[in-house]
Amino acid sequence: MIKRILRDLTHCLRQLYPLEIHCHAHAPLKNGALTRTAAMNFSPLDLNKAHGISTEMLKNWGRTLAVAPHPGDEALGCGGTLALLSQLQVETAVLWVSDGAASHPNSLTYAAPKLANLREAEGKAALEKLGVGRKNSYFLRLPDGKIPFPNEAGFDQAVAGAQSVLEAFQPQTLLLPWRRDSHRDQRASWQLLSRAAQDLEIQSFEYLLWAFERAEPQDWPQNSEASAFTLDVSEVKTRKLAAIQSHASQTTHLIKDDPAGFWFSPEFVAQFDNSHEAWIAPFCSIPEVSGRSRERSET
Incomplete structure (x- = not known):
């Protein structure tokens, strides 16, 4: 599937986007949110050619905080990595940004407050399966589908909440959603945590989720802006x-009174049923958010 996506992206990009990106030396996250550039030379990263790193290298990550815009994102996007970190006894935690309560808006049996509680419980249960443990879970409980972007109401308050988590857990590595992923909450979460950590010496890597299915050509990671590596999670x-x-x-039809509600289809989950997880390591000034108006209903 990745090969097909990249082939289609390359075909479109060569025809439509004769642009260039201006890079500088590797900038740590402490320098703040990386700025949008006016132009980009499109050459999508081929994840099939990403180099693999050994599991032992994860020990160098130190205390690691994974950021999940919604409960479930942590298991799909980086569940294998979290399990390996736990196996190596690297202190690991997960921060969920939204409450996940918008997935079944028409349900009467699971109205928003009850659904939010359920999704928190599911997140903690997932951490137990991964070996991380329930105690290493943090929740910002922001509105699902409405995580604020910079200059929107509630952004500064959300940043303060994220900074409290960073202060409490003291991570050395952040695992963030890809900054231009196809869901608006993934992009907003990246903005939020980047701002919260801008004055800290923390390394960060980014994981793809919805981009595998429907990234716009300009939103896929580019060779000129990042490298990629994989972990064997078999x-x-x-x-x-x-x-x-x-x-x-x-993942099931547990909530029966909202048939139009959102759930992960078996086909979607199957995309993450593989032996490797890919990570993006940005190394230059790249666009943060492209096509912010493309709202997504998935939660």
Whole structure:
């Protein structure tokens, strides 16, 4: 599937976007949110050619905080990595940004407050499957589908909440959603955590989620702006899949009175049932958010 996506992207990009990107030396996250550039030379990263790193290298990450815009994102996007970190006894935690309560807006049996509680419980159950443990869970409980962007109401308050988590956990590594992923909450979460951590010496890597299905050509990671690496998660894949299934409200028809509600289709989940997880390591000034107006209803 990745090869097909990249082939289609390359075809479109060569015809439509004869642009260039201006890079500088690697900028740590402490320098703040990386700024939008006026132009870009499109050459999509080929994840099939990404170099693999050994599991032992994860020990160098130190205390690691994974950021998930919604409960379930942590298991899908980086569940294998979290399981490996736990296996290596690297202190690991997850911060969920939104409450996930918008997935079934028409349900009477699971109105928003009850659904939010359920999704928190599912997140904690997923962490147990991954070996992380329930105690290493943090929740900002921002409105699902409405995580604020900079200059929107509530952004500064949300940043303060994220900074409290960073102060409490003291991570050395942040695992963030890809900054231009296809869901608006993924993009807003990246903005939020980047602002919260802008004065800290923290390394960060980014994971793709919705981009695998429907990234706009300009939103896929480019060779000129980042490198990619993969982790072999085959030995913990069973734990990852169990963690995904812990989110029963999203993987089954547990909530029966909102047939139009959102859930992860088997086809979608199957995209993450593989032996490797890919990570993006940005190294230059790149666009943060493209096409912010493209709202997504998925939660």
